[in-house]
Amino acid sequence: MIDPVNIRGEFPIFINNPDLIYFDNAATTQKPAMVIDGIKDYYENHNSNIHRGIYDLAASTTKKYEVVRQKVADFIGAPNEQSIVYTTGTTAGINLVASSFLSHQLQAGDEILISAMEHHANLIPWQMLCEAKGAILKVIPINQDGTIEKPLYKALLSPKTKMVALVHVSNSLGTINPIAEMIEIAHDHGIPVLIDGAQSVAHYEIDVKALDVDFFVFSGHKIFGPTGVGILYGKEEHLKKMHPINFGGDMIKNVTFKKTSFLDGPQKFEAGTTNIAGIIGLGYAIDYLNQFDKKEIQKYLKHLRTYAVNKMLEINGLRIIGSINNGNNSTDQAGSIISFVMDGIHPHDIATILGVEKIAVRAGNHCTQPLMDFLELPGTTRASFTIYNTPFEIDKMIDALKGIQQFFN
Amino acid sequence: MCKIQKDKFLSEEQVVNKMNEELKKLYKTVILKNNNEPFAFEKREEAEVVLEAYNQICGDRFRLFFEIENDKIVNLSFHGFGCAISKASTSILVKHLEGKSLIETKDILKSFLNVINPEGIKEENIEEDFQAFEAAKDFPGRSKCATLSWDALKEYLEEK
Ligand SMILES: Cc1ncc(COP(=O)(O)O)c(C=O)c1O
Numbered sequence: 028m029i030d031p032v033n034i035r036g037e038f039p040i041f042i043n044n045p046d047l048i049y050f051d052n053a054a055t056t057q058k059p060a061m062v063i064d065g066i067k068d069y070y071e072n073h074n075s076n077i078h079r080g081i082y083d084l085a086a087s088t089t090k091k092y093e094v095v096r097q098k099v100a101d102f103i104g105a106p107n108e109q110s111i112v113y114t115t116g117t118t119a120g121i122n123l124v125a126s127s128f129l130s131h132q133l134q135a136g137d138e139i140l141i142s143a144m145e146h147h148a149n150l151i152p153w154q155m156l157c158e159a160k161g162a163i164l165k166v167i168p169i170n171q172d173g174t175i176e177k178p179l180y181k182a183l184l185s186p187k188t189k190m191v192a193l194v195h196v197s198n199s200l201g202t203i204n205p206i207a208e209m210i211e212i213a214h215d216h217g218i219p220v221l222i223d224g225a226q227s228v229a230h231y232e233i234d235v236k237a238l239d240v241d242f243f244v245f246s247g248h249k250i251f252g253p254t255g256v257g258i259l260y261g262k263e264e265h266l267k268k269m270h271p272i273n274f275g276g277d278m279i280k281n282v283t284f285k286k287t288s289f290l291d292g293p294q295k296f297e298a299g300t301t302n303i304a305g306i307i308g309l310g311y312a313i314d315y316l317n318q319f320d321k322k323e324i325q326k327y328l329k330h331l332r333t334y335a336v337n338k339m340l341e342i343n344g345l346r347i348i349g350s351i352n353n354g355n356n357s358t359d360q361a362g363s364i365i366s367f368v369m370d371g372i373h374p375h376d377i378a379t380i381l382g383v384e385k386i387a388v389r390a391g392n393h394c395t396q397p398l399m400d401f402l403e404l405p406g407t408t409r410a411s412f413t414i415y416n417t418p419f420e421i422d423k424m425i426d427a428l429k430g431i432q433q434f435f436n
Numbered sequence: 437m438c439k440i441q442k443d444k445f446l447s448e449e450q451v452v453n454k455m456n457e458e459l460k461k462l463y464k465t466v467i468l469k470n471n472n473e474p475f476a477f478e479k480r481e482e483a484e485v486v487l488e489a490y491n492q493i494c495g496d497r498f499r500l501f502f503e504i505e506n507d508k509i510v511n512l513s514f515h516g517f518g519c520a521i522s523k524a525s526t527s528i529l530v531k532h533l534e535g536k537s538l539i540e541t542k543d544i545l546k547s548f549l550n551v552i553n554p555e556g557i558k559e560e561n562i563e564e565d566f567q568a569f570e571a572a573k574d575f576p577g578r579s580k581c582a583t584l585s586w587d588a589l590k591e592y593l594e595e596k
Contacts, residue, residue, distance in 0.1 A: 373519035375494050376463075379575055383458045384451065391494045405495040405517050426448040430455040434463070435520075 029327035053411035065311035095310035104234030112259040112293040120244030120259035125152040135161030173200040173349020196226035200349035201364030252312030256305035328363040344370035366407040466568035470524035476513040489588035521581040
């Protein structure tokens with residue numbers, strides 16, 4: 028069972044700020060003591076560069092660092108650690124796939140397919156590649172309830188489609204996309220698929236092998252780990268064929284002035300000294316998350332979402348965006364993110380006022396400007412929950428929202 | 437264990453009351469009034485100058501419409517969408533700059549922007565309409581809302 032009060036106690040930021048209500052978990056989660064202490068321990072007791080020294084300290088750090096690769100592989104069901112590339116985050120992973128995997132294959136007139144609810148990170152790299160190659164970026168529209176228009180998805184796949192890139196859980200709407208089914212459909216056409224798991228890995232069981240997904244990317248900082256680290260999972264057959272795009276130390280087999288040969292494994296993408304402390308911190312974050320049953324997490328978050336939605340809908344003039352969220356207890360297509368608007372009150376004003384009450388929410392376009400244009404909204408206010416949030420905190424937000432309404436009317 | 441300290445929180449009624457007090461600091465009557473009943477809030481696509489003020493962080497977007505005749509800003513109006521603070525500050529801009537000469541405009545721009553600038557030196561005899569925005573500098577990320585249209589106009593006049 029999820030015990031949010033106990034969990035809250037494991038996060039120093041809440042001990043130091045007992046009245047902080049943190050509902051901006053989709054932007055970044057807070058860090059448990061386990062992660063913070065782990066990073067401190069690394070710097071205090073183990074700091075050294077990896078793959079370079081042969082003294083004890085360097086050897087043990089290299090081991091600590093490489094162990095995380097296996098940990099990540101197990102965490103997302105990857106066949107082995109050779110398919111796990113350390114990156115600086117979701118954004119870097121997508122850019123690497125665009126530049127190193129797709130760039131060499133893409134011809135003028137080819138197509139890349141994304142959805143209308145992509146984060147800018149899963150849009151701009153493809154758009155830039157299309158511009159450079161004369162290829163075309165196609166977009167799967169969404170329904171008013173915030174779900175993908177599945178019939179149109181199928182219709183948009185063509186022999187020219189060279190890549191499908193989809194968000195698993197939308198950071199703006201909370202929609203959970205049916206990725207298993209969508210991957211299968213793409214594969215029926217022989218098209219590789221990248222899944223942006225930035226919002227899903229913390230709360231959902233991911234099994235990249237069962238999904239048969241070609242690439243899966245996520246960030247450490249959204250799963251209780253540090254900023255500046257992330258993971259690109261790629262099928263080994265793909266990674267083997269991909270060329271590095273950064274060059275330097277730590278990635279080579281052999282270097283002469285005439286020619287360089289690269290390592291075979293994921294290390295060929297990790298030139299230079301990486302964020303060692305961050306990777307080690309990510310390992311602790313995974314250890315932390317592994318204490319919980321993902322099914323229990325989902326059950327708890329569904330409870331929180333339903334609780335919040337029901338109370339929010341009682342507020343006059345408040346509208347939840349992506350009506351998939353609206354009250355339906357049984358829906359499995361909505362995550363723990365609620366985006367909403369209030370009649371006549373700008374999201375920015377709502378967020379400022381909630382901020383005065385020490386309730387942290389996000390306002391704006393959430394790095395999904397085309398989606399906001401599609402919904403004809405200048406932006407939304409977004410509350411995103413995780414395992415340390417409580418119904419009590421939601422009550423406080425509801426009180427504040429009522430206060431906002433009174434104030435502006 | 438870190439119990440949520442429920443006694444640290446207020447009841448719904450207390451919250452609403454306290455919020456009212458706090459928020460009145462930022463959302464002065466002037467701001468609420470100009471947000472609800474903005475001054476010269478109309479589109480005029482055919483205007484000689486159509487100036488866009490856009491904040492890509494939050495998506496606020498206003499357009500100013502005006503002509504410059506005999507070195508004076510005339511027929512000034514605005515349209516667009518934004519938060520209460522950016523809308524009210526644009527409304528105040530329109531109200532105070534209509535019919536002003538370019539030289540006067542520069543002084544007024546300076547005087548308004550100075551109110552929101554955290555390093556600004558407090559001047560005497562500031563317009564009450566301007567003073568209402570002072571608190572914006574104390575709220576994270578909100579001073580840009582107050583200066584959005586003013587900055588755009590300043591930039592336009594400097595480049596002109
Ligand atoms: C769905 C989604 N994709 C990509 C990103 C980008 O992640 P990062 O900034 O960690 O690279 C985010 C986070 O903002 C996200 O929510």
